[in-house]
Amino acid sequence: xxxxxxxxxxxxxxxxxxxxxxxxxxxxxxxxxxxxxxxxxxxxxxxxxxxxxxxxxxxxxxxxxxxxxxxxxxxxxxxxxxxxxxxxxxxxxxxxxxxxxxxxxxxxxxxxxxxxxxxxxxxxxxxxxxxxxxxxxxxxxxxxxxxxxxxxxxxxxxxxxxxxxxxxxxxxxxxxxxxxxxxxxxxxxxxxxxxxxxxxxxxxxxxxxxxxxxxxxxxxxxxxxxxxxxxxxxxxxxxxxxxxxxxxxxxxxxxxxxxxxxxxxxxxxxxxxxxxxxxxxxxxxxxxxxxxxxxxxxxxxxxxxxxxxxxxxxxxxxxxxxxxxxxxxxxxxxxxxxxxxxxxxxxxxxxxxxxxxxxxxxxxxxxxxxxxxxxxxxxxxxxxxxxxxxxxxxxxxxxxxxxxxxxxxxxxxxxxxxxxxxx
Numbered sequence: 001x002x003x004x005x006x007x008x009x010x011x012x013x014x015x016x017x018x019x020x021x022x023x024x025x026x027x028x029x030x031x032x033x034x035x036x037x038x039x040x041x042x043x044x045x046x047x048x049x050x051x052x053x054x055x056x057x058x059x060x061x062x063x064x065x066x067x068x069x070x071x072x073x074x075x076x077x078x079x080x081x082x083x084x085x086x087x088x089x090x091x092x093x094x095x096x097x098x099x100x101x102x103x104x105x106x107x108x109x110x111x112x113x114x115x116x117x118x119x120x121x122x123x124x125x126x127x128x129x130x131x132x133x134x135x136x137x138x139x140x141x142x143x144x145x146x147x148x149x150x151x152x153x154x155x156x157x158x159x160x161x162x163x164x165x166x167x168x169x170x171x172x173x174x175x176x177x178x179x180x181x182x183x184x185x186x187x188x189x190x191x192x193x194x195x196x197x198x199x200x201x202x203x204x205x206x207x208x209x210x211x212x213x214x215x216x217x218x219x220x221x222x223x224x225x226x227x228x229x230x231x232x233x234x235x236x237x238x239x240x241x242x243x244x245x246x247x248x249x250x251x252x253x254x255x256x257x258x259x260x261x262x263x264x265x266x267x268x269x270x271x272x273x274x275x276x277x278x279x280x281x282x283x284x285x286x287x288x289x290x291x292x293x294x295x296x297x298x299x300x301x302x303x304x305x306x307x308x309x310x311x312x313x314x315x316x317x318x319x320x321x322x323x324x325x326x327x328x329x330x331x332x333x334x335x336x337x338x339x340x341x342x343x344x345x346x347x348x349x350x351x352x353x354x355x356x357x358x359x360x361x362x363x364x365x366x367x368x369x370x371x372x373x374x375x376x377x378x379x380x381x382x383x384x385x386x387x388x389x390x391x392x393x394x395x396x397x398x399x400x401x402x403x404x405x406x407x408x409x410x411x412x413x414x415x416x417x418x419x420x421x422x423x
Contacts, residue, residue, distance in 0.1 A: 001380060001381075001384060001418065003418075005384065006380075006384075006417055006418045006419060007419070009383065009384065009412060009417065010412075010413065010417055010419055012388070012409075013047070013388065013409035013410070013412045013413045013417070014051055014409075014413065016388055016404045016405070016406065016409035017044060017047055017048060017406060017409055017410065017413075019404065020044075020404070020406045021055075022036075022079065024058045024059070024061075024062045025041060025058075025059060025062040025063070025077070025079065026040070026041060026044040026059065026406050027406070028040045028390075028402065028405060028406045028407065029390065029402035029403065029404055029405050029406065030404075031084060031193050031402070032190060032193040032194060032401070032402040033085070033402065034080075034082040034084055034085050035076050035077060035078050035079060035080075035082065035085060036062070036063065036066075036076065036077040036079055037075065037076055037107070038063065038073060038074065038075045038076070038077075038106065038107035038108075038111075039075075039107045039108050039109075039110050039111075039164055039354075039407075040406055040407050041059055041060070041062070041063045042059075042060065042063065042110045042111040042114045043110070043114070043354060043406070043407040043410045043411065044059050044406050044407065044410050045057070045059035045060045045063075045111075045114050045115075045118060045410075046114040046117060046118070046410055046411075046414045047406075047407075047409060047410025047411070047412075047413045047414050048410075049114075049117065049118045049121055049414065050413040050414055050419075051413070053118065053121060053122050053125055053126075054125070056118045057118060057125075057126070057129045060111060060114070060115055060118070060133060061129070061132075061133065063077070063111065064111075064133060064136045064137075065077075065099065065100060066098055066099060066100040066102055067098065067099075067136055067139070067140065068097050068098040068102075069097075069098070070143055070222065071139035071140050071142055071143035071146075072106050072140065072143045072147075073106055073107075073109075073111070073136075073140050074094070074098065074102035074103045074104070074105070074106060075103050075105050075106055075107040075161060075162065075164075076102060076103040077100050077101070077102050078100070078101040078102060078103075079100070081101075083189075084189055084192075084193075085189055086186065086187065086188055086189040086190075087186075087209060087212060089101040089102070091209075091212060091216075092104050092212060092215075092216065093216040093220075094216075094220055096219075097219075097220050103161075104212070104215045104216070104220040105158060105159045105161060105162045105215070106140075106143075106144075106162055107161075107162060107163075107164050108163065108164050108237055108238055108241045108242075109140060109141065109144065109238075109241060109242050109245045110241055110245060110358075111137060111140075111245070112137045112141070112245035112246070112248045112249045112252070113241075113244055113245050113248045115130065115133060115137060115248075115252070116248040116251065116252055117414075119252070130252060130256065131256060134249075134252060134253070134256060134258070137249055137252075138249060138253075138263065141242065141245065141246055141249060141263070141266060142262075144238075144242055145266050145269070146222075147222045147226070148238070149269070150232075150234050150273070150290055152234065152273050152276040152288075153269045153270060153272045153273030153276070154234045154235075154239040154270070154273035154274065154276055154277055154288075155234065155235060155238035155239045155242055155270070155273075156232050156233055156234045156235060156238070156290055157231075157232075157233055157235045157238060158211075158225065158229060158231060158232065159208070159211045159212070159215075159231060160175070160204075160208065160231075161208065162238075163233075163235050163237050163238060164237065165237060165300070165302065165333065165347040166200055166204075166208075166346060166347055167200035167201070167204050167345070167346050167347050167348060168287075168298070168300060168302075168333065168334070168347040168348065169296065169298050169300075169334060169338070169340045169348060170233065170235070170286065170287035170296040170298055170300060170302075171231075171233055171287070172296075172340075173289055173292070173294060173296070174231050174232070174233050174289045174291065175204070175207050175231070177230070177291065178207045178210060178211070178230055178231060180206040180207050180209070180210035181210075182210075182213075183206050183209050183210045183213065186209065188202075188205060193402070194400075194401055194402065197344060197345065198344050198345055198346060198400050198401060199345070199346060200345075200346060211230070211231055214230070232289075232290040232291060233287050233288065233289055233290060234276070234277060234287060234288040234290055235287050235302070236277050236285045236286065236287060236300075236302040236303060236305060237302040237305065239270060239273060239274065239277060239309075240274070240285075240302070240305035240306060240308060240309040240311075241305065241308070241309070241358075242270060243267060243270040243271060243274070243309040243310070243311075244305075244308050244309045244310065244362075246263055246266045246267050246270065247267055247309075247310060249263050250263045250264060250267060270309075271311070274306070274309070274311055276288070279295045279297060280295070281295075281297075282297070282299070283315040283316075283319070284299050284303045284315070284316060284319050285302075285303045285305075285306060285316065286298055286299070286300070286303060298334060298335070298338060298340070299319060299323070299334070299335040299338070300333055300334055300335075301331045301332065301333050301351075301352065301355040301356065301359065302355065303316065303319070304316060304319075304320055304323075304331060304359045305355075305358060305359060305362065306362070307359065307362030307363050307365070307366045307368065308358045308359060308361060308362030308365075309362070310362075310365075310366070312366055317368070317371075320371065321371075323335070324371070324374060324375070327394055327395060328378070328395070328397075329351050329378055329382050329392065329393075329394050329395070329397055330351045330353065330356040330375055330378045330379050330382065330394070331351060331355070331356055331359060331375070331394075332349055332350065332351050332394035333347045333348065333349060333350055333351065333352055333355070333391075333394075334347070334348055334349045336349070336394060336395065343393040343394060343395055343396075343398075344393055344398065344400050346391075346400075346401070349393075349394060350391040350392060350393060350394060350400055350401075351382070351391060351392050351393075351394040352390075352391045353379050353382070353383070353391075353392075353407075353408050353411045353412075353416065354407050354408075354411055356375055356379055356411075357379070357411045357414075357415045357416070359375060360372045360375040360376050360379070360415065361415065363375065373422070376415065376416055379411070379415075379416045380416050380417075380418065382397055383408070383412055383416060385397060386398070386399045387399055387403070388403070388404055388405055388408045388409050388412070389401060389402070389403055389405060389408065390402040390403070390405045390408065
């Protein structure tokens with residue numbers, strides 16, 4: 001790739017972030033996702049930090065402006081009731097829960113890691129901003145450790161959307177146990193923006209909505225919702241990301257000179273819980289249905305987040321090496337050898353640069369420079385050839401989902417672009 005070409009992509013990526021800016025917060029892409037999404041927004045802040053530190057801080061601060069009193073940061077903030085999105089605020093019914101109309105569930109807590117990255121770029125600007133946002137970050141992590149910690153010391157999700165990997169096969173068995181009786185009639189909006197073959201099925205959506213309706217009936221009271229919870233799956237995405245984010249929170253606590261004993265305890269617990277996510281037959285990290293104790297048996301991109309969390313693992317390295325040998329493009333969201341693989345259907349096979357960037361960062365930090373460089377170069381080639389799509393087919397690179405996507409542009413700017421130097 002010539003320097004002029006990657007500089008053009010840098011400029012295009014910046015313009016995507018600016019175009020998706022709605023005044024202090026970004027949307028993932030126009031039309032399909034017209035609101036503020038939690039981990040999308042954190043990635044956006046990471047991207048903005050490469051050319052506008054002030055705007056990067058605004059992005060994270062706008063996300064935490066929607067934090068609930070119990071510490072939870074919702075997965076969607078409805079800055080407006082856009083009829084083009086379903087289910088909207090009228091369906092969630094969280095009006096009395098937080099300062100901004102929102103969903104009733106959260107998303108992977110990458111925010112602390114990106115707050116640290118933004119702060120370290122310019123501490124002169126960042127010190128005061130960090131002092132203000134730190135208590136909010138800690139309150140959110142405390143919410144996870146209070147309401148999403150299993151007795152195995154790993155993190156579970158209460159809704160597939162909470163993991164950010166909406167229709168991953170990791171949830172299939174737990175979802176099948178839900179009978180979405182009484183869900184009623186509704187009109188999806190997502191399939192009016194992209195081909196339905198790329199989206200979760202109607203059966204998935206019935207169960208998604210049934211879980212939302214249950215939460216609304218219980219007024220999103222975590223204690224009430226924890227009784228006979230119908231969907232509870234221990235998730236490697238959440239567990240690895242929260243461990244990494246808590247380690248970054250611990251670093252920032254030390255820098256600020258505030259008490260860090262509680263955060264240190266969280267890190268220890270989560271680290272202990274990681275091994276319970278290992279599949280006893282395949283040796284890889286996977287999800288576990290907390291109701292049955294059954295492992296999903298799926299190798300997903302989340303299976304490789306252990307290095308991001310600071311955990312080395314020889315068995316996973318062998319699987320990663322094999323995975324990279326089998327494909328031209330970055331790690332797929334589901335192994336291409338799985339009988340459930342679908343290269344264009346959302347999280348059932350496509351490759352997502354966001355997960356790949358986290359895996360790549362972790363590999364680099366732990367000294368696996370060759371693997372990290374290969375992953376990064378493949379991501380560079382994919383974006384160069386196919387653009388800034390939401391996700392891509394992992395075998396032929398076909399773009400899928402939304403276009404001019406915020407977090408794809410952010411990952412280019414903050415990690416993939418040669419402008420960041422070589423490993």
